[in-house]
Amino acid sequence: MSSLLITGGRVIDPANSYDAVADVFLRDGKIVAVGNDAAKSAEANDERLDARGKIVCPGLIDLHVHLREPGQSAKETIATGTKAAARGGFTTIVCMPNTSPSIDNPAAVALVKEKAEREGVINVFVAGAISKGLAGEELAPIGSLKQAGVVAITDDGHCIQNNELMRRALEYARMFDLPVMDHCQDYALVTDGVMHEGYWSAALGLRGWPAAGEDMIVARNILLAELTGTRIHCQHLSSARSVELLRAAKKRGVPISGEACPHHFVLTDAAVAGSEEFWREDGKKVFGYDSDTAKPVWPKYDTNFKMNPPLRSATDREAVLEGLCDGTIEILCSDHAPHCDYEKEVEFDYAPFGITGFETELPLSLMQLYHTQRLSLPDLIAKFTVAPARLLKLDKGTLGVGQDADVTVFDADAEWTYDRMASASKSRNSPFGGWRMKGRVAATVVAGKIVHREI
Numbered sequence: 001m002s003s004l005l006i007t008g009g010r011v012i013d014p015a016n017s018y019d020a021v022a023d024v025f026l027r028d029g030k031i032v033a034v035g036n037d038a039a040k041s042a043e044a045n046d047e048r049l050d051a052r053g054k055i056v057c058p059g060l061i062d063l064h065v066h067l068r069e070p071g072q073s074a075k076e077t078i079a080t081g082t083k084a085a086a087r088g089g090f091t092t093i094v095c096m097p098n099t100s101p102s103i104d105n106p107a108a109v110a111l112v113k114e115k116a117e118r119e120g121v122i123n124v125f126v127a128g129a130i131s132k133g134l135a136g137e138e139l140a141p142i143g144s145l146k147q148a149g150v151v152a153i154t155d156d157g158h159c160i161q162n163n164e165l166m167r168r169a170l171e172y173a174r175m176f177d178l179p180v181m182d183h184c185q186d187y188a189l190v191t192d193g194v195m196h197e198g199y200w201s202a203a204l205g206l207r208g209w210p211a212a213g214e215d216m217i218v219a220r221n222i223l224l225a226e227l228t229g230t231r232i233h234c235q236h237l238s239s240a241r242s243v244e245l246l247r248a249a250k251k252r253g254v255p256i257s258g259e260a261c262p263h264h265f266v267l268t269d270a271a272v273a274g275s276e277e278f279w280r281e282d283g284k285k286v287f288g289y290d291s292d293t294a295k296p297v298w299p300k301y302d303t304n305f306k307m308n309p310p311l312r313s314a315t316d317r318e319a320v321l322e323g324l325c326d327g328t329i330e331i332l333c334s335d336h337a338p339h340c341d342y343e344k345e346v347e348f349d350y351a352p353f354g355i356t357g358f359e360t361e362l363p364l365s366l367m368q369l370y371h372t373q374r375l376s377l378p379d380l381i382a383k384f385t386v387a388p389a390r391l392l393k394l395d396k397g398t399l400g401v402g403q404d405a406d407v408t409v410f411d412a413d414a415e416w417t418y419d420r421m422a423s424a425s426k427s428r429n430s431p432f433g434g435w436r437m438k439g440r441v442a443a444t445v446v447a448g449k450i451v452h453r454e455i
């Protein structure tokens with residue numbers, strides 16, 4: 001069977017509070033040894049990976065991604081999506097159920113799992129729907145979904161508005177010990193908003209998506225989590241108030257958690273007004289862009305800056321960063337949401353929400369959290385490994401001996417420029433094309449096999 005010795009890297013395993021220069025030896029899909037004498041377990045002809053000067057950590061987990069299968073394979077397939085994820089350093093991802101048809105029944109779960117087994121290059125776990133067809137009217141068969149192997153339920157892309165239905169979902173989820181994740185959006189408040197409601201929506205003449213539309217559901221979720229004792233994980237938090245609500249609720253011991261995506265802590269709504277407006281003020285807070293060096297350029301109303309929830313104000317961006325730093329927000333993820341060019345190349349109002357994210361997620365997080373010296377590397381890595389593994393009760397996210405041999409090797413300091421046209425994803429809808437990045441994946445190892453390497 002296959003063996004791999006990863007030598008000389010700085011091994012960071014937050015789950016075991018391990019941080020030292022060491023070797024990691026993998027055999028038959030498992031971690032066999034970590035430490036200075038790990039090489040002793042290896043034989044002369046075992047494959048080696050020189051990780052000197054690099055970080056070696058548990059394979060990164062992204063618990064919020066859209067792979068678009070079944071039904072939307074023009075945007076992405078499990079094959080292309082998992083390749084892009086591997087390039088971004090991810091060994092495990094969780095795909096959302098808002099496909100066509102949606103993943104709201106055991107047959108759909110089986111279909112995705114089978115396809116992922118056959119065509120995926122990394123581990124794919126499936127999230128099932130909370131409600132049938134994600135319509136928010138009738139509960140999906142939560143027990144059968146669990147039996148079929150989903151690791152969580154969510155109506156992501158949609159949000160159950162009926163609080164009683166949400167309560168029942170939580171009660172069922174508790175019976176089946178299934179985490180509930182929620183895309184927080186109050187439909188009555190948000191209506192058909194396309195960007196953050198504020199100065200820029202008024203200036204640009206675009207309909208506003210007020211932060212209160214997110215805060216309202218985060219508050220609802222806190223109350224329902226308290227009432228039912230069931231944990232709710234709030235997806236892609238973007239507003240200052242929702243971070244504040246989460247912080248206070250966690251202090252009270254409410255079983256609630258949250259995640260954040262890089263676009264919400266790099267960009268602001270000024271970006272929708274074009275690059276010039278963004279760099280004028282808000283862009284100065286982006287790591288590496290405070291000087292007079294060349295900056296990426298994009299026009300007004302660029303639909304690659306349209307996502308749900310939307311880019312918010314500089315105050316909101318700062319609150320999300322603070323929430324990540326003080327532990328209020330435990331998890332980092334991409335909300336990788338590929339769309340075809342022809343769908344995005346329309347007026348801002350008509351473009352679908354969402355951007356790709358796998359390949360820029362780690363460097364942007366390193367830039368805004370680690371290179372700004374706000375978060376240590378172990379704390380940052382924890383948000384991509386042990387924290388999502390714990391939430392979803394996955395036996396992943398650590399380099400403990402005997403664990404699955406999923407490992408990510410990256411250079412925290414390597415500088416490079418992102419070329420979205422060269423993406424491994426089937427889609428190109430990233431707002432970060434032409435951006436200088438600091439931090440680059442060197443190798444991605446799944447079950448002891450190198451699935452992506454740059455060294």
Ligand SMILES: [Zn+2]
Nearest residue numbers: 156157183308
């Ligand atoms: Zn969502």
